[in-house]
Amino acid sequence: MKNVDALVCVVDDDVSIRESVRGLLRAEGLRVETYGSADDFLARSRGEPPGCLVLDVELPGLSGLQLQRELFRSEPHIPIVFLTGHGDISMSVRAIKAGAFEFLTKPFDPEELLDAVQESLLTREYGGHRSKDQASAQSNEIVGIGGAHRTLIKQISMVAPTDSTVLIQGETGTGKELVAREIHKLSRRKEHALVRVNCASIPKELYESEFFGHARGAFTGAIKDRMGRFEAAHGGTLFLDEIGEIPLELQSKLLRALQEKQFERVGEERTRRVDVRVVVATNRDLKAEVAGGRFREDLYYRLDVFPVRVSPLRDRREDIPMLAKYFVELLAKEMKCTKPRLTEAGVIRLQEYHWPGNIRELRNVIERATILARGKVLEFDLPTTTAEAPALPAPRSMNQEKAEPEFMTEPEIQRRERENLRIVLNKTGWKVGGPSGAAELLGVKPTTLISRIKKMGLSRNEATQ
């Protein structure tokens, strides 16, 4: 196991739970400290901040949620895995909104707990979590804590060491370029160049020369030989950003270069070979572009080797507290100004907004607020929106029974979706996580499901009616 020797603190008033968690984690080579209450943890754990905190919700004295709040002020980067005896949805919503890493119900599944702890430690390794004593915020960190973030980090660490082509898709400002840079940084090519080409900014007539280079005199203005981006990336990574913008005429030439790793400069006969790893990104739905005849199907399949989807920020609101803290720290450092104060109310405001411009917009909003705050409290002036989160898929069995009519109205869709969800929750006895939980049945993450349940105002009472 990775992260051997990392410190995990366990806070639970039930000694048998403390001891079984301790045994489980120790067997994996982790260092474990146990505490019988939150107060005890605060009083005694003044040394090294843990890489992960396994925390009971109901505790004598300060509760688990109160400790979470306390830590949010002083040690916001410690990932917390909650254990609760009740599986209380509204409580988990609150905990997850406040940035909890995972929420597991007792009796816990040892595998699930180990997975959660391991993933939290992995996330920390990636700079998602920094203790107070560690270096302060650096630009180019991939910050986050939730399930979508963890999946992304896992995918990056799996594909980076290979030479496979990576297709990164996601809305504007979600961090696609950051992902491409991280893949390069973690690859064997890291000592060589990462060459970025923004395909949206090249005039049509210059594409070929930009990609493959040209010989002197090849066209008006070609006053000397020039190498293209493929050659410039030799040994390293070629990052083609906004790949969906490449004109059809050039797509076949690009396909050949990608397939055969060879090409000719414009105005030259000689075939050149290069060793490049290709990473591409787009905010378009490339499949739809193929269907619309704007993108070659063969090129699409050549690129779609290892697809990575970066979720919109509104689908990973659990990352917002950590991202906000990160940007406040980073921007104060960059702007050389006193760090303004981020309040809990401010964080909640940020979590309510729907972020069409994603993380880029969040950064801009925090930058503007930092200027206006003059070292005091950050205030966020954001429009109130009614934007809907994307719908959950209906349970599979129901889809099979009857095809959806094409013309269902929005309220009808919502009513059906709510009804489906109620049925599934009834079926699982209101159990959300775990192998037989509703999230697994619906094929969504427990955190997504919990926020959906909250949003639809579903309650256990109603579900058993």
Ligand SMILES: Nc1ncnc2c1ncn2[C@@H]1O[C@H](COP(=O)(O)OP(=O)(O)OP(=O)(O)O)[C@@H](O)[C@H]1O
């Ligand atoms: N997970 C993250 N943690 C910290 N900063 C992030 C994260 N994701 C994105 N950012 C920051 O948000 C901004 C936008 O990210 P980036 O340029 O990578 O997005 P993009 O998806 O490539 O956007 P576009 O499609 O418009 O090119 C950058 O300043 C980047 O550093």
